[in-house]
Amino acid sequence: MKKKLISLALSAAMLFAGFSISAFAEEPLTGSEPEPAAAEAVEEEENSLFRKPSAEQKPETTEGEAADETAEPEEEKQPLYVALGDSICAGVGLTSVQYAHNLMGVDVSYNFKGYPDACYVGQVAQTLGLDRDHAINLGLPGLMSADLVELVKTGKMSEMNTLSGCQYDYPEILEYLKEADIISIQMGSNDAFVPTVVAIGNATNWKSEDLASIVLSGNLRSKDPETRAAFQASMKKLRLTKSETDAVWNLVTSGMNKICTDAYPVSTANIRSVVETVRALNPDAQILLIGATNPVPLLPSWSNYFNKLNKFQKQLAEVYDIDYVAVPYAQTELDGHPTVSGHKYIAKKIVKAIQNG
Template identity: 65%
Template sequence: MKKKLIGLALSAAMLFSVLSVPAFAAVPEESADPALTTEQTAAEEENCFFTSSSTEEEKEPNSITYVALGDSICAGIGLTTVQYAHNLMGVDVSFNFKGYPETCYVGQVGKSLNLDRDHAINLGLPGVMSKDMLELVKTGTMAEMNTLSGCQYNYPEFVDYIKSADVISIQLGSNDAFVPTVVSFGEATNWKSEDLASIVLSGNLRSSSKETEDALNESLKKLSLTRSEKDAVWNLFFSGMNKICENAYPESSSNLRQIVATVKELNPDAQILIIGATNPVPLLPSWSDYFSKLNNYEKQLADVYGATYVSIPFAQTELDGHPTVSGHKYIADKIVKAIEAQQ
């Protein structure tokens, strides 16, 4: 199976997620202490799971309400028991608001802070782009379907959740580049990649079940590309990606600013955490540049609005671009530390 994936990647017929490596392989942000080497910093970040911290102390139950805004990373896609149902507008993930996997970072934050699921709420929406989230935090509804992602979410309770929260985290930005890339890959292959993309986006790529293996084999068989399709894929990797990322950054940064401003207006007393982005494809320079600029902008945004920027450069990810269980634990640990620093 692995040989097939590598062969397809080399022939430019594989979805760009095959180029993904764990996010900590990307160049980390500089340490505040210049004496620390990259290896030392990485070791400290990874070993934080095994050291004693105040998060292990008994917490007063439900002392705060934590609300997490985000995309499929926040929702826990790729982990088990993500709660959703199909409806006429795509999928309904409202079941996951409180029925999320305990291993996603929202669940692990709740466990560390002794919060039940009425006080640790997961508003992660698979496929959501920043422009969609902007509509949702303003009105609780998307006026129309996002034709790129195929999603249309309508949750009026979003606004109430934001207003009632003590801590609100915002994790967004990846889909502004990722979704157009998946669509462009589909167009380049005349949608022969559609089934494979569905497996990747659903998080099922990491499943070892026979059903997933059979589905993956069938999707790979369809990736027998013509010469013109191969040329289109190469063009996407070497020039198309640059255009996608160049177009995504102005929109992402503008929407993120408005999202933070709206959340601040709805709940001026809440602690706002802006979660940094991880780069699931550091082998592609255009993506590295996009995420570097996005993270730098988020730091500035946090300063302007009195929020806290939470950097997560070493979050481990799978080939589907979503964090592993350890990756979620790492993100949760960083969030808990940011919350406790304000208490």
């Protein structure tokens, strides 16, 4: 019931935001009006309910009426939209992603409300008329599904993820989830992507480390001279020996298939756990499960993994009576993250799901 009311309220808000209503005043009547009959005038004068006040006599106003006249209209309450996810949700690859370094790695709490306007959370907020206090971006770069399970249960990761190198501790996540009216969950890509990056590092004896850092940070899109120089330097390091070349080839032909095969049961179990936990935290919220995007569609093993994962997520949404948001045509860059157009596409699908929810 709560999410139905939210959907109706948002639809009404968007309707009135898109159209301006003009007020039309009637033109004054021309010519003289007929004088009222004497009997009607007497009857009106005798009936106190219809007696017109004289120029000196003003109608009495009660205290309650006076308060109603002076009180300012209350602002319509905005729903709270909370977005869970990884670097895709955070907007990595776009400009002005807010983060800082700390002892545990990277602190992205600045990005919870300071996220780029172009990311899908920002575009959903703009479409629905939500301010930054009512559209919270909890996208965490490098996050894998097992990490998200811990975060939605305890608000922190018990230890560093040795594959991604991230460790997050944000107890406020639980409060955001409990208070939210709408919650979106985007997860699954990193369960295959992060192990692949690590496997490439091992195959190249970590000659690929600098290049991987540029790609994963989203800086690959940058046009500034420093980034170009760093990219060229990282490519020079990729002069592989024969054994390293063979290792990379084996990874592409068979190793990635094993990575995706191993990732699928882990991802599905963890995504189910996340959905169950979020639903228990907030039984009344509208929950949106966003489909995964495939950053490497030319590899059969990856296509198979993402096809199976999206099919599972759709079935899971039906079981838990939540909304599945398929985003099969989200455009991505070489860094694996959506383009501005890709984020816009995802945002449109989310808004449509909210309105229909």
